[in-house]
Amino acid sequence: MRLSRYFLPVLKENPAEAQIVSHRLMLRAGMIKQQAAGIYSWLPLGLKVLKRIEQIVHEEQGRAGHIPLLMPTLQPADLWRESGRYDDYGEEMLRITDRHKRDMLYGPTNEEMITDIFRAHVNSYKDLPLTLYQIQWKFRDEIRPRFGVMRGREFLMKDGYNFDLTREDALHAYNRHLVSYLRTYERMGLQAIPMRADSGPIGGEDTHEFLVLAETGESEVFYDSAITDLRFGDRAIDYDDPAACRAVLDEFTSRYARTDETHDEALFNQIPEERRRSARGIEVGQIFYFGTKYSEPMGATVVGPDGARVPVHMGSHGIGVSRLLGAIIEASHDERGIIWPEGVTPFHVGLVNLKQGDPSTDSACEALERELRARGLEVLYDDRDERAGAKFATMDLIGLPWRITVGPRGLASNVVELTSRRSGESLELPPAQAVERLAAIYAPVFDAGWRP
Amino acid sequence: MRLSRYFLPVLKENPAEAQIVSHRLMLRAGMIKQQAAGIYSWLPLGLKVLKRIEQIVHEEQGRAGHIPLLMPTLQPADLWRESGRYDDYGEEMLRITDRHKRDMLYGPTNEEMITDIFRAHVNSYKDLPLTLYQIQWKFRDEIRPRFGVMRGREFLMKDGYNFDLTREDALHAYNRHLVSYLRTYERMGLQAIPMRADSGPIGGEDTHEFLVLAETGESEVFYDSAITDLRFGDRAIDYDDPAACRAVLDEFTSRYARTDETHDEALFNQIPEERRRSARGIEVGQIFYFGTKYSEPMGATVVGPDGARVPVHMGSHGIGVSRLLGAIIEASHDERGIIWPEGVTPFHVGLVNLKQGDPSTDSACEALERELRARGLEVLYDDRDERAGAKFATMDLIGLPWRITVGPRGLASNVVELTSRRSGESLELPPAQAVERLAAIYAPVFDAGWRP
Numbered sequence: 001m002r003l004s005r006y007f008l009p010v011l012k013e014n015p016a017e018a019q020i021v022s023h024r025l026m027l028r029a030g031m032i033k034q035q036a037a038g039i040y041s042w043l044p045l046g047l048k049v050l051k052r053i054e055q056i057v058h059e060e061q062g063r064a065g066h067i068p069l070l071m072p073t074l075q076p077a078d079l080w081r082e083s084g085r086y087d088d089y090g091e092e093m094l095r096i097t098d099r100h101k102r103d104m105l106y107g108p109t110n111e112e113m114i115t116d117i118f119r120a121h122v123n124s125y126k127d128l129p130l131t132l133y134q135i136q137w138k139f140r141d142e143i144r145p146r147f148g149v150m151r152g153r154e155f156l157m158k159d160g161y162n163f164d165l166t167r168e169d170a171l172h173a174y175n176r177h178l179v180s181y182l183r184t185y186e187r188m189g190l191q192a193i194p195m196r197a198d199s200g201p202i203g204g205e206d207t208h209e210f211l212v213l214a215e216t217g218e219s220e221v222f223y224d225s226a227i228t229d230l231r232f233g234d235r236a237i238d239y240d241d242p243a244a245c246r247a248v249l250d251e252f253t254s255r256y257a258r259t260d261e262t263h264d265e266a267l268f269n270q271i272p273e274e275r276r277r278s279a280r281g282i283e284v285g286q287i288f289y290f291g292t293k294y295s296e297p298m299g300a301t302v303v304g305p306d307g308a309r310v311p312v313h314m315g316s317h318g319i320g321v322s323r324l325l326g327a328i329i330e331a332s333h334d335e336r337g338i339i340w341p342e343g344v345t346p347f348h349v350g351l352v353n354l355k356q357g358d359p360s361t362d363s364a365c366e367a368l369e370r371e372l373r374a375r376g377l378e379v380l381y382d383d384r385d386e387r388a389g390a391k392f393a394t395m396d397l398i399g400l401p402w403r404i405t406v407g408p409r410g411l412a413s414n415v416v417e418l419t420s421r422r423s424g425e426s427l428e429l430p431p432a433q434a435v436e437r438l439a440a441i442y443a444p445v446f447d448a449g450w451r452p
Numbered sequence: 453m454r455l456s457r458y459f460l461p462v463l464k465e466n467p468a469e470a471q472i473v474s475h476r477l478m479l480r481a482g483m484i485k486q487q488a489a490g491i492y493s494w495l496p497l498g499l500k501v502l503k504r505i506e507q508i509v510h511e512e513q514g515r516a517g518h519i520p521l522l523m524p525t526l527q528p529a530d531l532w533r534e535s536g537r538y539d540d541y542g543e544e545m546l547r548i549t550d551r552h553k554r555d556m557l558y559g560p561t562n563e564e565m566i567t568d569i570f571r572a573h574v575n576s577y578k579d580l581p582l583t584l585y586q587i588q589w590k591f592r593d594e595i596r597p598r599f600g601v602m603r604g605r606e607f608l609m610k611d612g613y614n615f616d617l618t619r620e621d622a623l624h625a626y627n628r629h630l631v632s633y634l635r636t637y638e639r640m641g642l643q644a645i646p647m648r649a650d651s652g653p654i655g656g657e658d659t660h661e662f663l664v665l666a667e668t669g670e671s672e673v674f675y676d677s678a679i680t681d682l683r684f685g686d687r688a689i690d691y692d693d694p695a696a697c698r699a700v701l702d703e704f705t706s707r708y709a710r711t712d713e714t715h716d717e718a719l720f721n722q723i724p725e726e727r728r729r730s731a732r733g734i735e736v737g738q739i740f741y742f743g744t745k746y747s748e749p750m751g752a753t754v755v756g757p758d759g760a761r762v763p764v765h766m767g768s769h770g771i772g773v774s775r776l777l778g779a780i781i782e783a784s785h786d787e788r789g790i791i792w793p794e795g796v797t798p799f800h801v802g803l804v805n806l807k808q809g810d811p812s813t814d815s816a817c818e819a820l821e822r823e824l825r826a827r828g829l830e831v832l833y834d835d836r837d838e839r840a841g842a843k844f845a846t847m848d849l850i851g852l853p854w855r856i857t858v859g860p861r862g863l864a865s866n867v868v869e870l871t872s873r874r875s876g877e878s879l880e881l882p883p884a885q886a887v888e889r890l891a892a893i894y895a896p897v898f899d900a901g902w903r904p
Contacts, residue, residue, distance in 0.1 A: 001904065007519050007582060009573035033569055035524055035531075036556070041569055042522040044584075050522070067459050070494040070502070072487055072606045073525060073589060074558075079487075091551045096558075099543045099593045104488065106526075106548075117485055117493055121461035130459060132496075137525060137589070141551045154524045378904055452453065452830055 001347070003382045003394075007044050010394055020216045022329035023148030025338050029398045031325070038145025038153030045398060046325065048346035050156065053324050054135055056187045056343065057158045059450035064180040064239045066131040066160055071113050073137055077103035079112040082298050092140045106139035111294050111316055114161040118312070119300040125165045128302065128312070131173060133160030135321055147216070150282070150326035158319040163312045165304060167291065170313035174206060174289045175245035177317040181210055181285050182232040182252065184319065187448055189341020190328060192284050193227055194252055198261035206289040206315075209259060211281030214330040221281040223257040224271045234448070282327045289315040338399025339422050342445050347380040348372075349438055350400040352391045354407030356383060365406050368416070368431055375439045376446065396421065402441065404434055453799065455834045455846075459496050462846055472668045474781035475600030477790050481850045483777070490597025490605030497850060498777065500798035502608065505776050506587055508639045508795065509610045511902035516632040516691045518583040518612055523565050525589055529555035531564040534750050544592045558591035563746050563768055566613040570764070571752040577617045580754065580764070583625060585612030587773060599668070602734070602778035610771040615764045617756060619743065622765035626658060626741045627697035629769040633662055633737055634684040634704065636771065639900055641793020642780060644736050645679055646704055650713035658741040658767075661711060663733030666782040673733040675709035676723045686900070734779045741767040790851025791874050794897050799832040800824075801890055802852040804843045806859030808835060817858050820868070820883055827891045828898065848873065854893065856886055 009030040017034075018024035026032050031046030042050055058068065074096065080086035086093075086105075094106040107113070114132060122130065135158045145153050162173035178194060185192035190212055197209035211221055213228075230252055238244055256271055258264065259281070268276060294300065295311035304310050320327075332339045340346070351368060355361045365381060372379045380400060382391045388407075395403050405417040405426075415428040418437060429437070461482040469486075470476035478484045483498030494502055510520065526548065532538035538545075538557075546558040559565070566584060574582065587610045597605050614625035630646060637644035642664055649661035663673055665680075682704055689696055708723055710716065711733070720728060747753065747763035756762050772779075784791045792798065803820060807813045817833060824831045832852060834843045840859075847855050857869040857878075867880040870889060881889070 005517060005519075007521070007573075007584060030573070033572060035565060035568070036526070036528040036554070037552075039524045039526055039528075041524060041565070043569070044519050044521050047520055047522050065457060067457075067496050068499055069459070069496050070499050072491045072493060074488070074491055074591070074606055076488040076491075094548065094550065096546065096548050098546065099595065100489075102488070113487060113493070116487070117495070120485060121459075121482070132459060139526070143551065154526055373903075451825075 001380050004384050020147050022326040025329055026148055038142055045346050049325055049344055052344045053321055057319055060180045060184040061133055062452055063450045064176055066133050069132050070134050071110050073106055074104050075107045075113055077105055079116055083112050083294055094139045094141045108138055108140045110159055115294045115298045115300045118163055125302045125304050129164050129169055131162040149322045156322040158321055160317040162315050167313050170289055170315055172242040174315050175249045176239050177287045179245050179248045186232055187343045189343050193257055195257040195259050196262050197259045208287055209283050210285040212284055212327045212331055213279050214282050215280055216330055217280035217282040219281045219283055220260040222263050222268050222278050224255040225275045225277050227255040227257050284324055284327050285319040287317045337397035340399045340401055342401050345401050347400050348377040348442055349379055350395040350403045351379050351381040352405045353383055354388050356385045358408055361408050364411055371435045453832050456836050472599050474778040477781055478600055490594055497798050501777055501796055504796045505773055509771055512632045512636040513585055514904055515902045516628055518585050521584050522586050523562050525558055526556050527559045527565055529557055531568055535564050535746055546591045546593045560590055560592045562611055567746045567750045567752045570615055577754045577756050581616050581621055583614040600778055601774045608774040610773055612769040614767050619765050622741055622767055624694040626767050627701045628691050629739045631697050631700045638684055639795045641795050645709055647709040647711050648714050649711045660739055661735050662737035664736055664779045664783055665731050666734050667732055668782055669732035669734040671733045671735055672712040674715050674720050674730050676707040677727040677729050679707040679709050736776055736779050737771040739769045789849035792851045792853055794853050797853050799852050800829040800894055801831055802847040802855045803831050803833040804857045805835055806840050808837045810860055813860050816863055823887045
């Protein structure tokens with residue numbers, strides 16, 4: 001993409017309304033624009049990151065055997081009357097009346113609707129296990145939306161629902177989600193720690209939240225510092241193997257890690273003092289097992305092996321897709337701007353032309369752009385007639401992890417400069433080697449992908 | 453994908469509520485489920501086709517140099533008060549009040565919001581031309597939603613907006629959209645004819661609708677039959693070249709083709725009688741040029757080359773993404789079910805195991821599945837323990853364009869059967885040759901793709 005043809009409205013000034021760094025940087029980098037309190041447009045750069053995050057979530061859901069569908073944003077109120085949540089949900093639910101005076105709502109979550117789909121179409125235990133999920137816009141009418149996309153009203157969420165014959169099968173689904181979430185967050189360059197939490201309005205007995213440690217997090221968390229040494233990494237796992245999934249759950253939840261909702265001072269004090277940590281965290285996901293809480297009142301039953309109808313055991317599992325952009329930036333930035341992890345960066349590399357209009361510099365840039373694209377790398381080529389300093393400042397602000405700088409002086413000795421956004425270190429090397437180097441850097445990112 | 457692990461709730465009976473064939477087949481093939489009048493869930497098979505259509509739209513927009521962003525579904529009413537459309541729009545606009553009693557609406561279209569984004573961020577003619585687009589859910593509170601996704605209330609639409617300094621530049625954007633739409637529909641296996649139409653509530657002087665001929669179409673259309681011989685095909689075109697785009701517009705609009713809104717009997721009668729056609733059509737897209745209709749009242753101006761501020765010239769351009777599924781099925785089905793064009797089929801090939809549980813048949817199927825996937829082909833493998841007839845009926849209903857049938861008798865002489873859904877013709881050939889054949893069939897589909 002040529003910057004001269006792109007729409008990247010970066011701001012020079014710090015926007016007054018932004019209280020936290022991710023909100024400030026998303027506005028400054030031209031990623032979002034507020035349209036109403038807690039409601040944002042995703043400008044091109046923001047949308048690109050959102051799509052990368054969505055893609056990783058889809059791939060990891062697919063790898064775990066979960067099936068995507070898409071439910072509408074608007075739902076009939078009657079479904080929520082069946083579960084009893086229509087009256088319980090309170091003012092965060094946006095209630096709507098259509099032209100025929102029917103009560104509708106903008107879905108804040110979808111347990112009722114997915115249960116309705118299940119009961120309409122599934123009849124036998126032979127069709128289980130089944131996990132359906134979607135990535136869809138939700139609305140919660142927060143009384144005080146703030147922190148940009150971190151606590152917006154219209155937000156994008158992955159919500160998945162498992163249907164199982166027995167409690168044991170449903171707990172395997174729970175564990176399978178925990179494993180797939182660990183992979184998901186790590187591919188985004190995040191450490192998200194599963195912590196025992198409270199189930200809130202979803203209900204149920206078992207629940208873990210995934211938290212990213214950050215000073216600006218809204219949750220207070222308590223944990224054993226040993227947990228931050230754990231990585232899922234690139235282990236192969238058979239998602240159909242209950243023992244294998246259970247072992248990962250045990251590994252990642254055997255250390256003390258809780259939000260303040262479930263914090264237990266006595267248990268916490270049993271950790272050796274030097275490993276006790278209290279900090280702040282951003283919630284980026286949550287998994288629930290809630291058994292028959294929805295299937296019983298809504299009649300979502302299957303015929304079991306013995307011919308008797310039984311309500312299915314369910315759980316729901318969410319990832320805050322749009323809020324992840326905020327969480328990643330909170331965890332990865334410096335005073336000059338964002339630093340995208342390679343897995344989610346909007347462009348793989350920024351290309352800076354130091355002497356726009358100089359034929360040999362222009363053509364060297366164009367050749368690099370072509371060769372990088374041929375390797376599957378997306379390039380943002382700053383082809384504007386601007387000072388080098390302004391071009392560098394823009395690239396630093398928007399946080400592309402790698403930059404190639406091309407100027408007549410370097411080209412005279414057949415070198416360009418490859419710069420790491422994170423370390424600031426630069427390397428002079430011939431253009432073809434810069435391409436090779438970048439292809440090698442991104443190979444693990446591409447290899448981590450999954451195809452149906 | 454193994455059918456035993458998929459969620460494909462096909463219906464045996466014809467659903468009573470469906471009046472037209474596409475609605476009936478989408479319900480029967482387990483593609484959609486109605487959740488309220490005109491509001492649908494997209495079950496896994498339906499979502500896969502929706503995503504293929506979205507992908508083609510994105511690629512063709514990218515090829516034309518248009519930039520994606522994403523606006524929220526909910527909008528503040530105040531924006532629409534600026535353009536005067538808040539009061540004009542009538543009951544099709546879903547009006548919403550939030551907990552703080554602010555007037556909101558569920559966007560039926562986005563001229564106001566995109567103009568707001570533009571005026572906030574663009575200041576100079578040097579940043580033009582600019583075309584921004586999104587693919588986002590919209591809501592129109594139709595008084596009588598019907599025909600399934602063809603006339604739903606919550607629907608997915610691509611809406612794009614061009615911003616240009618002059619009328620001439622904006623007309624180039626109009627022509628560019630016409631060209632890109634021709635490519636877009638052809639990649640979906642559709643002939644969509646641009647017809648002179650009426651601008652309706654969007655406003656403006658120039659507008660063409662794209663219509664797919666089908667008996668169930670809601671529009672009456674009149675055209676010169678010579679127009680149906682035109683194909684855009686795989687021509688290369690430079691979207692930056694106004695003359696090249698204009699020539700395509702001239703070619704595709706010089707024959708008489710109008711909807712009843714603009715039909716002119718006297719002009720129509722000048723066509724030789726044997727080429728005069730009146731028929732019904734489904735509207736799948738529309739392009740508009742409306743000049744400064746929104747930029748003037750909303751103050752979307754740029755500083756021109758002479759230093760004076762001028763309102764920008766705009767147009768908007770829509771593709772009915774979700775309704776396209778209905779249009780494609782109306783245009784491509786038979787008495788046994790859907791026949792997907794290769795460009796949008798949810799799976800590239802169906803694999804039918806005639807003797808599930810027989811070790812050598814099972815392993816031949818698994819090997820085929822692996823080899824097809826290695827060629828980038830998505831396979832729906834019917835691994836259920838079902839009669840052959842039931843498996844064939846399901847494959848015919850859901851409309852995968854190609855089927856491979858594997859049974860012990862064929863395997864004894866090292867052949868499988870490759871069957872075309874459209875012609876019904878079958879060919880016996882060794883498994884490896886079936887893979888080669890399919891890879892060759894889909895090569896043009898993959899080659900038509902575009903990458904940023």
